Amino acid sequence: MSVTVDVAVVGAGPAGLAAAVAAAEAGARVAVVDAGNQPGGQFWRHAPETVRPEPDGHGHHGWSTYLDLRARFDAAQRAGRITYLPGLQVWMAEPGFTLHTTAAVAPAGAVPVAVTADRLVLCPGGYDRQLPVPGWDLPGVMAAGGIQAFIKANGALPGKRFIIAGTGPFLLPVAAGIAEAGGEVLAVLESSSPSAWLPHLRAASGVPGKALEGAEYAAVFARHRIPYRTRSIVTEVLGSGRAEGVRTARVDADGRARPGTGRVYADVDVVGFGWGFTPQLELPVSLGVDTRLDADGSLVGVVDERQQSSVPGVYLAGEVTGVGGAALAVLEGLAAGAAAARPDSGVPVKQPAAIVRHRRFAQAMHQAHPVPAAWQDWLTPDTTVCRCEEVTAGDITEAREELGARDVRSLKSFTRAGMGWCQGRVCGFAAACLGAGPGEAPDAGSLAASAKRPLAAPVGIGELAALD
Amino acid sequence: MNFGNGPRGSDVLVIGAGVVGAATAYFAAQQGLSVTVLDKGLPASGTSSACEGNILVSDKELGPELELTRYSLDVWHNDLAEHKKLWEFESKGGIIVASRESSLASLNRVMAVQKGFGVDVEELDQAALREAEPHISREALGGASYREDCQVQPMLVAAHLVRLATEAGARFIAGTPVTGFMRDGAGRDGGRVTGVRTPRGDFPAGAVVNCTGTWAGELAAMAGVEVPVLPRRGFVMVTEPLPPMVHHKVYAAEYIDNVGSSDAGLQASPVVEGTPSGTILIGSTRERVGFDRTVSTAALGLLARNATALFPFLERVKAIRHYHGFRPYCPDHLPVIGHDDRAPGLWHAAGHEGAGIGLSAGTGKLLAQALAGLTPDMDLTPFAPARFGEASPQTASREEATA
């Protein structure tokens, strides 16, 4: 099956929803492809509407924004201006542009549709960034965002007693969500320190909504007595066959564990790790868009004031232009959708002030919550780095020292790190750090090699056989 | 590994740390020569990291190519025996499958000739084929089994040979592109090549070896000689990891016809093989489109159709990755190996097309013998660079390459 439209949007999260609505309301014929079964993306993920037709937005922020966008999205669908294609993953975006898709699940998956469009708005979002630590491959260890997604989609908890660790303000809603759903959060361990905030307060003050959110989380933490430990990390997940506890330590400003500060939390069910987010860049990269390193060390797509990338006709919005949260994703989506609908309107555009403000806030956030410089010290030689191919830190160090593998590309060639099912999505950042060497952060080239995934999703060979 | 900077002279300077440059450096160091290896990137950053690691006897043209193949096989098995594990050497054996009466007939003809030249090949009837490959298509009529066919992990070959060479005293410098040659005289051809120029300074050398694969023509042109190496694009598809389903390297009989062809159009014959990591490699297309890196859905479709024709179960298997590389080939499909009499001091080892991994070991050993002033074990005349005639800086081949 195939459809032809003016504007094709990938992703129906905050950015994609906004882009689709803006483009449709500006008169464009729009198609939206999303791997999920219903709109919302990561931020507005909710229980299947087939089961709970009227989600109440419990535990959600900006729910009224969602409801507004959703109403406009549904209206545009009814008016035939938006073709919504849920349950499909884009495995390739061909220049020109054609989106090739495949069902996200089987059996009973969606029927693949090829979407041809004059312009693309790519809003594929991102996923939790991970740093390996001994024991992180035990069952019961999850991505912090994964725990939140579990709760939002299922209205249930993946366990009873939780430890949440990593860095960034996102750890707060995760812990708050667990507590509100009835789970016990033994501690939130934040590697950075609140004093790191002080220099950046000015930027934060430009985005008042964020301060409000912060106050809400503080209240939840107080109500549920959740300990929030700064300058603290999990040094090891303990357990045989599954996570049963964690060993923690206090760290110095570089993230080096301070001797004598070790502590064990026993009786832990679930350990959630989040070190910020990694934007999902394979589609933009495959189309050849220019990229850069953002303040959080992630590779992101470069856009102009209309959200257009360096490739004419390819617009980017949301986490792929720099991790910045849902509110920014919506603003960018609106701008991108409008621009993609009217590419030749000729009016010189100024970037909306709100986008500039949110970006500045995001940068401040990233600077306050860096990936600890010394994180590689936490590894032992037998710590798994690539979960799919079971490549250890020792394997990677050896390839670097003996064979001169300095970038993700050669590490992959020599050790198979990043060659498995997830294609380096989970280990890519860590492997790039390890290739760069102790204390080093990866450069854009190494991260770009890691983001290069010519197949953006696994696709059936039988489906490929139908291509000509 | 020595990543030291700064110029220093050596007996031999190898340009390029793909499999061919790595093998040349390794064997030159074994000959007691002082060796410097330069690469513009890291080891195995060219075609050697975008290929399959087959060492094949089955697909070779009779003549110098087959002779070099068998010599090389011997080097893999003997000279390099102690290192086999480092690069996952596996004597897996290859099977060529014929699915049509006509291709079965030509396969039988090829087999008869190959046997005459001492190739270890055995005919497989339908039952024997099924036994060797239980999941092969019911359409398969018969095949040929080549026990000598084996494989390596090419990136590990290049990286470890460079490492072993440095342990034997060679020096490797990454991130150092060669931008020109040092010459000892004026005149039309500038005299003898006495070293290379790089952004890190000059590297004088008694002999300079051009092992730059698909870039070899470009390098040769810097020395004012023509070595017409052209790119021939190939896509390879990789499946999800599976329990063992494909036990040999399995090719379709049409493969043999494609290899030797110069047809510019898209061609592919299935080469399907399981890997130790559980993935199945589906190779590979052959296309002359210059250095175009655009992913071709036509190529993916063709690979998928051919592979499922051989192994129908693949229909329901997922591809998780694909990649492509550019085979360095010469118009006569023979590599260029030896001293370039048109630019004294300059040597070449390039243009191994779709067989550079397999041929690298033999190429390196033979060239090292010649560099050391010995008579090589095998006559290198058929591979002589000067076979392409007199030097002319404006090579037609490069226009063709980007056409």
Next chain:
Amino acid sequence: MNPQPVTITFDGRPLTATAGQSVGAALASQGITAWRSTRKGGKPRGLFCGIGVCFDCLVTVDGETNQRACLVEVCEGMEVEGS
């Protein structure tokens, strides 16, 4: 409105889940945290990223191998197998 209970089987054993839940959630709610072992080390694996990115949670669903348990929704009579 309370979602309907549905019955699925996991490795042949019946298991009660809730309509709309993912397979991964249905298993985790029953205290099953691992349903796959790795190819090399034979290590147990279950949910990790929770959003379809890591492929750690692979299961066989009604004969379809290598499906992501965090994405597939349960339905009555579904047969789930670990790998």
